[in-house]
Amino acid sequence: MSTYRQRRILSNPARFVVAAYLSVIGTGTILLWLPVAAEHAGSAPFLTALFTAVSATCITGLTVVDTGSYWSPFGHVVILGLVQVGGLGIVTLGTFAAVFVRGRLGMRDRMAAQRDARALSLGDVRQLLAKIVRFFLLLELVVVVLLVARFRIAYYDQWDEALWQGIFHGVAGANSSGFSLYPDSVVRFVGDIGIIGPLCLGIFVGGLGYPVLFELKNKWRRPRSWSVHTRMTLWASMAMLFGVFFIFLIFEWRNPATMGPLSVHDKIIGGLAGSVFPRTAGFNSVDIGYLTDETVLTYLFVMFIGGGSAGTAGGIKLTTFLVLGYVMLAEMRGERDVTVAHRRIPMEVQRQAITIALGGVGCVAAGTIALTLLTEQTLQHVVFEAMSAFGTVGQSAGVTNDLNGPGQVVLMILMFIGRVGTITVITSLAMNHRHRRYRLAEERPIVG
Template sequence: MRDEVDSLAHKSPSRFAILVFSALIMVFTVLFSLPIAAADRTITPLHDAVFTAVSVICVTGLTTVDMATHWSAFGNILVFIGVNIGGIGVLTLASLMGLVISRRLGLRAKLMAASDSNPSRIHAGPVNEGQTVRLGEVGSLLLTVAISAFVIEVSVAALLFPRMLQAGAPLGEAVWHSFYYAAMAFTNTGFNPNPGGLSPFADDYWFLGALMIGVFLGSLGFPVIYAFARGWRKPRRWSVHVKLTLVTTIALMILGMIFYIILEFDNPKTFGSLNAGDTIFQSLFMSVMTRSGGFATIEVSDLNGSSLLLTDMLMFIGGGSASTAGGIKVTTLAILFLAAFAEARGKQEMEAFGRRIPSDILRLSVSVVLWGATTVAVASILILHISKQPFDVVLFDVISAFATCGLSTGLTADLPPEGVYVMAATMFMGRVGTVTLAAALAASHSRQLFKRPEERPIVG
């Protein structure tokens, strides 16, 4: 078995990663289908079990059943374990599985783990730049993944626990719900363990602030957390990837907050009845959660149409590379803007923080956006045909599925089985990653040793 794993990983690390991810979804589908997983001890329908398994492993947060009441204690434990496994990442997870089976972390496994922090390694093989984590540091990265996930979830749970007790929860339930919420925040999933969701804590800014901290740290990405662990006192030594991730993430948080204030301050169903301070905080909470967190203190369907479109944009962008968040990633957006600025200034090369960014990274970014937009477009067409619902509602839930965000207008829960399977496939495509999937489907990498005559088509 070890030889077979080594052979598969040698031929195509990305296909091996997708195989591991698919196998996990199949295993969890079977487990969620068992009568012991349901609160009423009945067999969960196949489409609901499949969707829940994909949503859990892909750390999405969308659901077709009531997560607080449908599952038994065994089912909730499955959810908790599944989101932590899925939050590790496709390629890092495959690397850990390969390490367990083959009992060594060879060059191919190191390349696979490094790819999760730097997708260009999948696209064009090993690269020389140290934008995220160098190949020799992969062992430390894997250790950082495990330690950071544990420390952050425990810390967030410790912040939530007193508020659970103040809300009147019994001791055992307070401990369980604290760790459950902490895991859902760090993995950017957004499931709620109680039937009322966040309603009991809608005005508890300590509770909501702790959730925002967990979501923010989870959305940064393990390479960024690794950079902090190595040298948080020396920001000048941080890589371009770390700086781009931080700058773009904070900029999107602030801009999102400002736009939510402008668009929703007079909406009586959302923030219209709040004072200025509450409106600012709730807008910040919404801005953080729309980029993959999945928690909400309001009904998403009550948002204005303009706010739904803004949320679509933020969800599609998502969080940092190699993070628990989804979307096309903030660094992809940053690269596109850097390319636009370079073109406007008449420069042939992109630059950021005193470093030159190669052109192949731009091609990779364009590919990610194109594949993501194509996935969203195809899924939207299919869901529109199946559900006959308004376009803005369908687009919102489809982007939420692709970006593994978890916010919903209520459409997903009312879909027929065929629509549920389409949404499950969309979540899988979004979590696995467009770059990883494209690399897995490529039969071989060919190198062209000649150049054809150049001709410039008209663009724009």
């Protein structure tokens, strides 16, 4: 990369991120608009092609048509390619965001960051990006191999069909995208650990983010040496995994429309899927439209938070949510500094967390109001759809298929902001530092 291009990217990283994703979406829309991409005669409607391209590039999984029957094999390859580019793109662009943030630190913090990230410039980041791409491709390979083996043993007599099903769902799962070639997603495999297990593995590991994965690789025997980011992400991920697992089983165990008719074994496997899928992936092993109100509320909370930073997960991210929690804890204790694991959290990080969280609340609220005006669906279903789109989760309560053109546009905007917006916001905040030579007089407004 030339010095001139490096300066252009460094001067406006947010514009670079947006332009990169818009170009991929535009290319995918044109390819899906071709007659060869649709299974039926003629081309797919432009809005259908655009919506699918946005959902695939933003690794969401919301669809307005049945993926398996509507699109041709060429269309399936295009969708899978968009998911792959979108997944790796999010991870690599998240790496750039981390570099930009660390590039604003002082000398001591730069040395600490260098030990963790091994990169502080665009020149050094190439090696880091190569490692990240190799790791995520290896993760995809593991998930694909496990799925192909299970499909071949239990469901398909021919290797070609088992291979294609394993590749498509393995790549989609590892990239936390909920696209499926089955009309019921993976409901038919609700009790099959050979299918649900690899999908959950890819979704959970990919959602941790590269900083956590690389640190665990190098320091897995020394938990006390883990960074604050790794501790927060890992422990919160485990807490959310087991917490949602038990909540899902409690409220769906006797639900006749979801888990009620299943055996105990299938309910346990279904609970695993029910705790992993709503965090960031659009697969579903039960009918979302028949979940209890308690489970839906839990899902809304989980979808909004998402997973780890610089990974395939969506939402405002676990660390953002936890930083806000520690800010509240420090305020209730009357402490001046916000501390986590004997480390002080800088004021800039606290302000970034507040900005991202309130921005997410604003986007979901605006999307919900817009969808309420454009549809006749219940408020619960509309909120679920808006949250799923913003969190790039991809699970649907059945509203997406019935949306008109303007409603589809609303979801596309939410998916784009939810996936690309977080990176652009954090890079913009990191690069936009104003240093005033004066401070205004202080005045305290009444809060609360």
